[in-house]
Amino acid sequence: MINVYDVIIVGGGAAGMTAGIYTGRKNLKTLIISMDVGGQTSIPSNIENYPGFDGINGYEMMMKFQAQAMKWGAEMITGKVKKIDKKKDRTFKVGVTSGETYDARAIILAFGKTPLSLGIPGEEKFMGKGVSTCVTCDAPLYRDKTVAVVGGGNSALGGTWELSSLAKKIYLIHRRDEFRGDEVEVERVKKQDNIDIVLSHIPIEVKGDQFVEGLVVEDVNTKKQKTLEVDGVFVEIGFKVDSEFVGHLVKRNEQKEIITNLNCETSQPGIFACGDVSDVIFKQTVISAGEGAKAALQCYHYLSGAKGKVSIDWDH
Ligand SMILES: Cc1cc2nc3c(=O)[nH]c(=O)nc-3n(C[C@H](O)[C@H](O)[C@H](O)COP(=O)(O)OP(=O)(O)OC[C@H]3O[C@@H](n4cnc5c(N)ncnc54)[C@H](O)[C@@H]3O)c2cc1C
Structure with a gap:
């Protein structure tokens, strides 16, 4: 039946x-x-x-x-x-x-x-412990802290702007040498003092003990790596x-x-x-x-x- x-x-x-x-x-x-x-x-x-x-x-x-x-x-x-x-x-x-x-x-x-992920070491381990895919949801947790935002589209740019009124410092990391997002969003972010734009870099590893303590990034041209000391990493690279x-x-x-x-x-x-x-x-x-x-x-x-x-x- x-x-x-x-x-x-x-x-x-x-x-x-x-x-x-x-x-x-x-x-x-x-x-x-x-x-x-x-x-x-x-x-x-x-x-x-x-x-x-x-x-x-x-x-x-x-x-x-x-x-x-x-x-x-x-x-x-x-x-x-x-x-x-x-x-x-x-x-x-x-x-x-x-x-x-x-x-x-x-x-x-x-x-x-489903939010797209970076697929790098530490990302899954620290999800909810410093790694987030939602600025609107988690930005207030980073008041006066240092964070990284990964992405080059409007959601990364908008998220960075939203964070700039709360966080002490924001690294905006994008793998290309220019952003994909709207010009207005790009200009707004460029004018903000506490935003450090890191172009032509890709994230390599999220580091930490209990919570996020750093993000290793690599220059796509020189392959040189450096560790940014951050309390949080926002992955804003889109959804599926x-x-x-x-x-x-x-x-x-x-x-x-x-x-x-x-x-x-x-x-x-x-x-x-x-x-x-x-x-x-x-x-x-x-x-x-x-x-x-x-x-x-x-x-x-x-x-x-x-x-x-x-x-x-x-x-x-
Ligand atoms: C890390 C993180 C933090 C967040 N924090 C907040 C917050 O603080 N406040 C807030 O308001 N929002 C927050 N959000 C956003 C919020 O979680 C989403 O907007 C909300 O979950 C959407 O609900 P939904 O039911 O539409 O979809 P979902 O929550 O995505 O639920 C979809 C369901 O469908 C199921 N499913 C998918 N495909 C199939 C299929 N083919 N067959 C059967 N089942 C299927 C999934 O397993 C899932 O159970 C956060 C999101 C993330 C990722």
């Missing part, structure tokens, strides 16, 4: 778990399929900008999200979704890498994105969105993010997207959670066929 869910949510981070809470509360038969519990929010040891929690361990917070989704009836399995197909009856078949398939009347895509498996179903932008409207609808009726995987500009836990709620409510509208009818969460 085929087990048909009302909705399958792909991804168990802040967006997916919140969507699960809302679809559960709408009595929709919900399955969350995710490679892990909590997504990227589980990585930081201290989240300081989620309303209601004035500092909480990311993993601990995501356990609360999961417990709340389960409490409202969402089921969850661990797995990687590799295929989604639309059937003739306009429902969907979802295939996971282990070979199982699951059917659903609607899909919520909440599978996030693994959305190929839905490319035949939904429209995506150049970054392979899924294009959504204000209500988290995609170009495919019955498929919704939310959080980091969508083309929403700001990538933060609170935003993913809000987007997850929107996607779930819009999905409920779609499934109930109540187009235009206003239905709010507590209106059971």
Whole structure:
């Protein structure tokens, strides 16, 4: 017998778990399929900008999200979704890498994105202990400290600018002899006294004991190496969105993010997207959670066929 869910949510981070809470509360038969519990929010040891929690361990917070989704009836399995197909009856078949398939009347895509890493010694070891991929999240931890930002695009330039009002000194390290980012961003950074621009250098190793203490960089021309004494290293070299498996179903932008409207609808009726995987500009836990709620409510509208009818969460 085929087990048909009302909705399958792909991804168990802040967006997916919140969507699960809302679809559960709408009595929709919900399955969350995710490679892990909590997504990227589980990585930081201290989240300081989620309303209601004035500092909480990311993993601990995501356990609360999961417990709340389960409490409202969402089921969850661990797995990687590799295929989604639309059937003739306009429902969907979802295939996971282990070979199982699951059917659903609607899909919520909440599978996030992955920050690109440098792949150098020490980077993984010190992730969350001085190495970060998110200036917006971690900049306040480096007040009056010395940090390095690695990257040459707008996110590295913008991140460096953001840090310059907090940190004592920032080394901006880029492998080329000029930046890829917008001229305005470049000029702004060049004018700032506490930013030391280190062009034509690549990071070689993150050094430290318990926390980051230095970054070894190498001149791409002379191959000469030096160690910069820093308390933190921000890796701002972009993100990867693994959305190929839905490319035949939904429209995506150049970054392979899924294009959504204000209500988290995609170009495919019955498929919704939310959080980091969508083309929403700001990538933060609170935003993913809000987007997850929107996607779930819009999905409920779609499934109930109540187009235009206003239905709010507590209106059971
Ligand atoms: C080091 C670091 C620190 C951060 N600090 C903060 C902070 O302090 N405050 C803040 O607001 N934000 C912070 N962020 C950003 C925040 O973590 C993200 O914006 C947020 O996690 C996005 O949530 P999401 O649910 O959209 O995606 P994600 O958290 O990326 O979750 C996606 C989920 O989908 C799963 N998945 C992916 N592909 C598949 C697939 N094919 N099949 C099944 N499952 C799949 C993943 O395993 C994951 O569980 C930080 C990020 C990092 C990396």
